[in-house]
Amino acid sequence: MQKSDLLKKLQEIVGDEHVSASAAELYCYSCDASQIRGMPDFVIRPASTEQISKIVRLANENEIPVTARGAGTGLAGGAVPVEGGIVLDMSSMNRILETDLDNLQVTIEPGIVQEKMNEALEPYGLFFPPDPGSSAMCTLGGLIANNGSGMRSVKYGTTRNYVLGLEVVLADGTVINTGSKASKSVAGYSLTDLFVGSEGTLGIITKATLRLRALPKERSVLLASFEDPELAGQAVVKVLSSGIVPSACEILDRNIIDAINTYDPHVGLPQAGAILMFEVDGTENTVREGIEMIKDACSTLATSIRAASDKKERDEIWAARRLVGAAVSRLDPLRTRVYVGEDIGVPIKELPGMLHKVREISEEFKIPIMTYGHIGDGNLHTGMCIDMLSDAEWEKLNMAADKIHRTAIGIGGTVTAEHGVGSARAPYLGLELGKALDVMILIKNALDPKGILNPGKMGV
Amino acid sequence: MNDEDMRSILKCVRCGTCRAVCPVFDVNGWESSGSRGRMLVAHGISQGLEVDQGVLDSINTCTTCGLCEEICPSGASPVKVIENIRHQLVLQGKMTDAQKLIRADALEKGNPLGESQDRMAWLGDSRNDLPEKSDYVFFAGCLASYRYPEITKKTFDILRKFGVTVLEEEVCCGSPLLRTGSDPSELMSKNLEQIKKIGAHTVITGCAGCYTTLKNDFPEELNVLHVTEFLADRLAELDLKKLDLKVTYHDPCHLGRCNGVFDAPRQLIKAVCYLEEMKSNREKSKCCGAGGGVLKGYPELSLELSKNRLEEIPKDVDYLVTACPLCRTNLKRGNPKVDVLDVIDLLEMAME
Secondary structure, three states: OOHHHHHHHHHHOOOOOHOOOOOHHHHHHOOOOOOOOOOOOOOOOOOOOHHHHHHHHHHHHHOOOOEEEEOOOOOOOOOOOOOOOOOEEHHHHOOHHHHHHHOOOOEOOOOOOOOHHHHHHHHOOEEOOOOOOOOOOEEEEHHHHHOOOOOOOHOOOOOOHEEEEEEEOOOOEEEEEEEEOOOOOOOOOOOOHHHOOOOOOOEEEEEEEEEOEOOOOOEEEEEEEEEOOOHHHHHHHHHHOOOOOOOEEEEEEEEHHHHHHHHHHHHOOOOEEEEEEEEEEOOOHHHHHHHHHHHHOOOOOOOEEEEEEOOOHHHHHHHHHHHHHHHHHHHOOEEEEEOOOOEEEEHHHHHHHHHHHHHHHHOOOOOOOOOEOHHOOOEEEEEOOOOOOOOHHHHHHHHHHHHHHHHHOOOOOEOOOOOOOOOOHHHHHHHHHOHHHHHHHHHHHHHOOOOOEEEOOOOO | HHHHHHHHHHHHOOOOOOHHHOHHHHHHOHHHHHHHHHHHHHHHHOOOOOOOOOHHHHHOOOOOOOOHHOOOOOOOOOOHHHHHHHHHHHHHOOOOOOHHHHHHHHHHHHOOOOOOHHHHHHHHHHHHHHHOOOEEEEEEEEHHHHOOOHHHHHHHHHHOOOOOOOOOOOOOOOOHHOOOOOHHHHHHHHHHHHHHHOOOEEEEOOOOOHHHHHHHHHOOOEEEEEEEHHHHHHHHOOOOOOOOOOOEEEOOOOOOOOOOOOOOHEEEEHHOOOOOOOOHHHHOOOOOOOOOOOOHHHHHHHHHHOOOOOOHOOOOOOEEEOOOOHHHHHHHHOOOEEEEEHHHHHHHHHOO
């Protein structure tokens, strides 16, 4: 089909003003926050499942790629149309369809922003716990499609733990519903779990029913300083094995501490080789007890321990921590944070060793590597900043990232704990998954035989 | 594209934090209408992206409010990039009709409103009675002179008690040209010559756009005060009585966020009545939607921005007060449930 004919048909489905083929728009939708690029032919902002079903059916008949996109905050190219075709910008479908207070559930459209949904739930004393750094702008659809998580996953788990059911448009335009409103169901294969984290390669999520939690009554934050990240890693192992489940457990190395203090001088984090930020939530008693237990567990390893004095300080610390991934760019006017090799996960016991390896890789390639992340669940973010105009630095960066990925896999870890595979990490899936990748390919071929759904992603 | 701009574009890691705050993106929803998108489009232009209407709309719908810059974690400077890229496009003749009109009117008539009337008519009888030399000069600005002559007169009547004079042949400060990519140096020179002739060491203005332009963009460094700063320093001499009113205050972006003038207007308001803040305020204030040439170039968009800002007015206030005639104009366009006043209106009520 000619492009102009296709445009006409798409306009008939969604209306002229909701489809764009302008050069500016296509350019803007050709990337996310990763280094992956791909120019779409059309960007569409659909308003309903019915429209999406029609679009996907049309695309399938004409073998045109369809890539769903939330807020485009991804770090692996998951929403980048690497083979062109149609980008579905889902952000207009942003309604809360039903708040079911008695069942602690909410049914939403995928374009709703995480923070906006939680703001709407707050008056009812409820919240959706997965809390990525990008919560102010990322959409629930993106979170579900990537099984995102963030700072509170050490206690609350990942998005997967909160998805009860999905409405999904399949590659041929068929609309299915997965899961159940019942909190337990073993009726059939867990298709909900299959679509969560499938990055738009198996279907387009158009609706989701989510499980909610009651907002904790109390929160408290503790900062423990260490001489180096390895000692902090040992402290994490000790804390978690003592039976406490903090609601967050974050590591910040020296450079990250500097970056936070530069971004928001109010925060005034102590100078240290590494800081662990613990948060404990619950009732007044459980919070007090948890904080004391963490203090005890860290006492022989930490150089100092202090609690955030009040809610204001606690909020400032978290707000700055949220944005630190990008804020490291502020440390040097000529350098910019590049997200590659930034999301490894390793078994908790291997943490101190992995931190040591990261330092060795940094020395080997003579490139500073900052470490931060959700160390409580073994998820380390490694941050590298380079002069974007230097080819030599790009080469070093990619070599260091490759070694970080291979090292993580080598010790039983993963190349991506929460940011997703996309195109950026697809080349490592064979190494990490072995024959399991063949099963993924079988599933992909069964559900999307023409390969129109987000092609070029996840190694399938 | 100059090195500094390219560096600034490269500082953007495309994290999308600005999606949460860009008021234009909030209305339009397309990626090209937000700061991240504009940075990408600016990058695209440097790489040969063809400049069509879509590109022009992306680049020219920014109000230059600077909220994205305020919260940008990676330290990019989108406003500067946008203004510079507008300038480069204008040099190549690539601009919207509104940009052409603003430039032609400002350069030919001395104001971007297209007015040919006597600019200083607001002075009335006072014009025969002005000191030729003074340490302080009041720069009224185009909008205040032509659209708000009464409040401008009131402002000057208060200021002249402190020995302040005005420019004999004031012309546009150049802000509308600067923000929309044209060269304002001719206008700046005309004003600068007169400021020197008067011998003033300080320029006082009641317009946020004039304020930031006089302060940050003039070829020679000027000591610039907003009317509210000048008067807040002389509060004791104003003889103000208390009013039984509750008001809220809109921070003009180019006065507050861009130049840090938050306290002086609040000080004056609190001296005469009760102030309740808008939902977003001070550094995080939402834009009224008029700046950066958006009111002229994209009036419908500008109206939507105004309505969104008006939704942040607290319940049960008597007035929405601001300190910029452009903000006032656009906030009024949004049909607010309460009247919009300048800080000076409020002070005048307290002086009666």
